[in-house]
Amino acid sequence: RFNISQLEEWLHGKNLQQSGAAKTLKPLIQAAQLLQLKKKTSEDADAICSLCTSLTTQQIVKILNLYTPVNEFEERVTVAFIRNIQKLLQERNDSPQLLLDFKHMFPVQFPYNPSAITLDSIHLPASLNLDFLNKV
16 A cells, blocks of 8 residues: 555656546555455445445455465455455446456656757767767
8 A cells, every 4th residue: 555655646746646547546546455454244345345446346356365364363354255245246337357457558748848958069978888879
């Protein structure tokens, strides 16, 4: 979650909130939050269902099935809890896609700042070993 927060702050710092990148990060943010939530009671299941709106039922179930507790005090997510989640989310019309669309692209614009230095005034030191470049 910390790394995702760093990405969100970077987007905010570069004024890229409207670029579509934040929307693309939403499922990842919700997956990180899902891993942090308690996963035992029916109230926990309701909280997961209301929080994970950008994740499909298949993605939520996959995350819960693959969840591995950090220490011996935590328990694995029970099959009954996962079935409860599936029952609560059965009316969702999710896409059958498990993973994010990695071909998705969104435009990012970088401002062009022309240099005040002219190319003919640049001196290339011999130590760079750029003998193949010729000044015209």
